[in-house]
Every structure is written in C-alpha cells, then in structure tokens.
Amino acid sequence: MSKSFAPTSNLRNERMLSEAGDFAKHLKEVIRDVGGMSNSYTSLSNTLSKTLNCDLPRTYEESAAPPSPAVQEAMAGATPGTPPPVPQGLRVVPGTELIPQSEALKCADLDGEELARLSHEHTERLEREVLAPMRAWLDAYNSLKTKNKELEAMRLEVDSRRRTVADLTLKEASARAALLKGATPKREKKLSESADKLRHKVDKLHVSAGAYTNSEENLHTELAALIQDCVYVSQYAANALKLHADVLVASSTLVRAPEGGARAPMKQGQASAQHVQAARALA
Secondary structure (H helix, E strand, C coil), rough: CCCCCCCCCCHHHHHHHHHHHHHHHHHHHHHHHHHHHHHHHHHHHHHHHHHHECCCECCCCEEEECCHHHHHHHHHHHCCCHHHHHHCCCCCCCCCEECCCCCEEECCCEHHHHHHHHHHHHHHHHHHHHHHHHHHHHHHHHHHHHHHHHHHHHHHHHHHHHHHHHHHHHEEEHHHHHHHHHHCCCHHHHHHHHHHHHHHHHHHHHHHHHHHHHHHHEEEEEEEHHHHHHHHHHHHHHHHHHHHHHHHHHCCCCCCCCCCCCCCCCCCCCCHHHHHHHHCCCH
C-alpha cells in the first residue's frame, strides 16, 4: 500500500467538539456559581429569620432595693460596726436592683412565611429557567462526545477496509499482469480468486463508507445546532441576575421596624410596684 495513504477525515467535527468542550468548562462554572447564589440566598433567609425575630438587648439602670431575705438574715446576726457576713456562694450587690429602661422588643417585624415562600420560589425559578437549560446543553454536548467516539470507531473501520482494498487491488493487478505473460490454469484461478475477493471487500467498503458519511454528516449537523444554542447562555445569565436582584428587593420590603418605632426610656410609672416600694423604704 502507498505510504501516501490519507486517513478518512473527521477534522471538522473534532474541532467543533473541542471548542464546544472549552465552552462547556466555562458553563459548568456558571452552573456551580448560580447554584451557589441560590444556596447563599436560602442561607441568608434562614439567618435573617432567626436574627430579626430575636429579642433586642435592653438598657438597665440600678435602683435602691431592700436587702434580700438571705442578706437580712446575715445582717441580723452581725456584730454592730462590722460588715455583715455574706453567706457562702451568695453574690450580693446590697441596696440595688436592675430596672429595664426600655421595652422588650423584637429586632424587626419580619414576615417569615413570605420570606420562606420567596426563597422557595427563587430556587425553583433559577432551576427551571436557568440551571435546567444549561444542564440540558451539557447533556447534549456529552451525548455528542459519545457519538463522536462511535464515529471514530467507524472511521477506523473504513480506513482499515480501504487499506485492505488497496492491498487486494495490487494483488489483483499482479495476478492480471502474470496472466498476460502467459495463461495457465493456476494463473487464471489466482486472478479469479483475487478479483472475487477484491469485489467482496469493495462492496463491504462501500457499505462502511456510506454509513460513516451519513453519521459524520449527522454529527456535524447536531454539533452546529449545539453551537448555535450557545447564544442563549447570555439570556440565561441575565435572567439569573435579574431573578436574584428581584428576590433581594422583594425580601427587603418584608423587613419593617418593630411596632412603636424607636425605643424610649421607660416612664417612672412603668416601674414595678416592688421597685417603687423599695425606693420609698430607702428614702
């Protein structure tokens, strides 16, 4: 067989598939980050629900208060002019009591159910309108990679048959040349066998080559369609950003200042009767 044998070409599909593969790597990163964006918002929603529904810390002042029963008992047995003993394990701040100076309020009024609904809807829409189409593109790409492997096996088979036909063509030509030099039964038989075998292999080559040509053309058509669909990725990306922006704006409207607005110090009349009595007793 000639050393100038040229393999059957599948270069156009190989190049298209290679560039599609480079794009697929970027698309996988987009899918990962969009999914992370969805998970991040879900986590933020849960954190906000817990934080904004918790009690705010309050301010306190100290007020005069009567000693506790334990301290009174200790004072009764003390020697005049000496500090009363402190019962073991008792932490005492004599004569004071803490009075809250502000109302007990939640951090904010938050519609937790609506926030959870927004989070669920956000996740579903990102999956349906952004992630699912992108994954479908990747699935199609992986399917075409598999088809290209099958096509490569067909190409190798075609080239193997081409080499076989080329070798048999040389043998048939050699047998024909020998017969021309002088006809003998043996030479006639050899030429007949060579010609029959060559025809058989040529027929098989035609079948294999035809199947390969059809498959190669079909793969090229599908790859062209896949590449054309890449233009929609920009729309998916824009939609992902819009969905995320919309849900953040919608969520912000669910956070309201607690009822009563800014907290003001408690009025004297709001103190408990016990605090008032204690203050009078020490006056």
